[in-house]
Every structure is written in C-alpha cells, then in structure tokens.
Amino acid sequence: MNMAMLSPFPAFATLSAQERKLIATASSPKIVAAGQPAFSEGDPTNHCFLSLSGHLKLVRTASSGEIVILGFVDPGEPFGLGVTHEIRRPASAIALRESKLAVWPIAIWRELQNEIPGLTLSVNHILEKRLFDLQERFVEMACLDVPRRVALAVLRLIDRAGRREADGVRIAFPVSRHDVAALTGTTLHSASRILVRWKRQGVIAGGRRTLLVRDVPALIRLATDPEADVSPWGQRR
C-alpha cells in the first residue's frame, strides 16, 4: 500500500513519514462488499484492520440470539485490534457499504508496535475513546427509557455519518429499524413505533434502511428534555 494513504488519518498523524511508510508497506489491501464481514464472531484473531473507506458495524450475538451493535467503524479508524486478550473474535465486523481495508497479520502488527512507540500510543488513544463511548452508552442503557435512547442513538449517528442535505441531515449508510433496535437494546417493533411517531411529527423521514433527520433540534429536545415526548404507546384509559 502507498504510504500516502495513511497520512490523512488522525490515527497516524503523529508519526513520521518514514514510520508511516513502514506501516503502510507491511499492510495488504482488502475489499469487503456491503453486508459482508471483515471478520466474524469466533474467528481466530489473526489480523488487525484499518478502514480506508466505507463504514462497518461491530455486532455481537447474545446467547439468546439477539443482536447488539457495539459500535461503528468510520473511514480512517483502525479496528479488530483486540489482539492482546482474545484468541477468538468476540464480535463480527460487518461492512455497511463496500469498504476498503488495510490488513496486517497480527505478528507483523506486534512488531510494528514494538518498533514504533508512537503507534502504540495511537492505539491507546483509540481504545480509550472506544471505552469512553461505550461507558456513555452503558449509562444510557441503565438510566434512560427507550425513546430517549433511540433519540441519542440517532444523534450519535448524525455526528458520525451525517451528510447535510436540502431538507435535513442524512445518515450516510443504511440503517434498518432492526439496527436501531440493536443499537439501543430494544425490539424492532418498539423502534419502529417510535420512529413512526417522529416521522408523523416531521422530525425525521426516510424509508427502507434510510434515515433522514429533518429537525435536529427537535431530536435533541426529545433526547434530553425530561418533559419531552409522550411515548408512542398511546394512553391507556
């Protein structure tokens, strides 16, 4: 791989050109089609990855069969780094769109980390961020009701992959109701009911596997205002 490809990514910003070159030349390219996994739960942990373009989701299947989305991978982010502890992948990485990846055999990656201290620091940085993000979501899961969790999840999608458009902000990759549910720890059905309600109120729009937020401030209000929202389950008499 050309070293130039690494330079624009913040994960490597602090490294010298020479170091980046060393890292880049050790990698192999890989292309994953939309819907396909870069790796799957249970696979042996043989490689480290960097997303060059596209988007992936990290998903995990609970013993009950339910699916949970642990996070997303944006272009420029390394992933599948969990190479110190686990011999097998604890989660799958599924491409949401065709994604170009750089791949390193784990042994090589370890060598690189030993030779380039700055690389380890970068990895550190990323792990820390992932940990803080998950802590955030964990607290939300523990304390907030479903509609608020959904609102926050959508807001997070916006600043991860929101593209401004004529009538709102569009999430740049496909998001199904099922994904929303897997992201917020609820069911497909509840997620649907909630989004339908907001659609009727004009806060969001979008059909099959697409999400367009028309009124971001309203969504923020729904997420944070303790008074906001009468849940979509209709008053019981």
Added chain:
Amino acid sequence: MNMAMLSPFPAFATLSAQERKLIATASSPKIVAAGQPAFSEGDPTNHCFLSLSGHLKLVRTASSGEIVILGFVDPGEPFGLGVTHEIRRPASAIALRESKLAVWPIAIWRELQNEIPGLTLSVNHILEKRLFDLQERFVEMACLDVPRRVALAVLRLIDRAGRREADGVRIAFPVSRHDVAALTGTTLHSASRILVRWKRQGVIAGGRRTLLVRDVPALIRLATDPEADVSPWGQRR
C-alpha cells in the same frame, strides 16, 4: 516509592527492573479512606493512579441523578488513565475499603510512556480488557432480564473478590443492595426482592452491605439456564 512494590503487579511484569524503578520513583503514595474518592466526576484529569491495595469502584452519575457502576479496581490495577481524551474525569473512583495508591502527575506519566514503550503496551492491555469487559456487560444489559443480570454481576464479583469461607464464598468488600442495582441497571427495590428470594432458597446469605454466596453452581444456573428462576414478583392471580 520502593520499586519492589511494583514488581508483583502484572501490569508491570514485562518491564525490566530498571524501568520499574524509574516508574516507581516518579510516583507519590496516597491513602484513601473507605468511602472517599480518589478523584471525582468533573475533576481535572491531572493524575494517573495505581491501586496497591484495597478496592475501588468507578461510578458515574447520570443526568437523572441515578448512579451507575462502570467497574471496579483491584489491587495492582492502574486506573484513571483516561488522560488522552478527557480534560475532566467522566467518573468518580470511590474506595470501598481503605486503599493505598501510587499517583503520578499526568505530565510525568506521559514522559514515562514515551521513555518506556513497554509501559504503553501494558496500558494498552488494560484498556483492552476494560473495553471487552464493558462490551460483555453492555450486551447483558441489552438482552437479559434483571434477575439474570444480577446473577451475572454477583458471579463477576466472586471471581474479582471472592474469598472462600466455611459456608460459601464471601465478597471481600462491602456491597450494598444499592450497589447491586447500580451494577445491573435496576432499582434498589428490585435488587432487594431478587436477593431476598435467593436468600430464602439458600443460594446466598449476608446482611447489611455484605454478600456471601453459599451455592455458586446454583447461581450459575440462575444466570445461564433459560428455564431457571421464576422471577420474585410472585404469580399474580
């Protein structure tokens, strides 16, 4: 601090004696009384910590005022490392018993990381473990009912701080019903009801802020068997 104090801790196992000495001499000792914070939510992130003895809990207060336990710190574990991203602490670290700590000013810690690549690798290791642990709990929160979450939380407490005793395994630090609730994302009341039920069944024992598990296999069954447990909310007629 004496360098000998560092050697038994796995976080530093891969470092040379000389490196450990460098790290140790840069630290200051600190003692935190039971119930007191090593640092609190919102504090500026000025220091890194290592627990030498005792136990701490990492807690976070949600906007609603609810409290969530993000994790525990055992003797030998570094903590409060989130120094790359956050200028203010996202969580508090509260001592569950009197705890001895080693403390480094953050600037010094950064220097140490630069000089000792192996230290950064250790930190990496720890962050990775924390991340995987939290992912685990996240999935549980998303997929399991409250009694099962409580069972799993107690099991996790056992292999973190369980001491074998004549009639069971005791958790080595104080755990209130409130703590159990904060650990599993439920209410004090539900946690109490569940534990009372298990107490009557002879699975656990213990009063005020103590937990003694008398029948670990039964608890494992309650946690994992999909058939197990009729929830403590008593059949309604």
Added chain:
DNA sequence: CGCCATATTTGACGCAGTGCAAATAAGGCC
C-alpha cells in the same frame, strides 16, 4: 412491469419491573 423477498408498520394483550410509601432491621456510637 410485475413478482418476491425483505422491511416496516400496526393492533391487542400481558407481565416484568418501577414508583411510592412505609415498615423493619442492623450496626455504630455514646
């Protein structure tokens, strides 16, 4: 363009778990 598989929506229903209020227990301290 029409068919088919896949997504989404919707309704009815019930229960796990919460909220509130209050009783009860258990230590710790003087």
Added chain:
DNA sequence: GGCCTTATTTGCACTGCGTCAAATATGGCG
C-alpha cells in the same frame, strides 16, 4: 445497652414496552 442513622425489606398499584400475530409497504430483479 439504648438511640439514631442508614440499609433493607415489603405491599400495592400502575405502566412501559416486549410478545405474538398479521397486514402492508418497498425496492430489486428477472
């Protein structure tokens, strides 16, 4: 030992949201 604070337990009414079942939309593809 008795008092006071803090933790735990408990009853009851209520509801958020999961479950089940089914109708309906939608886009891709031949």
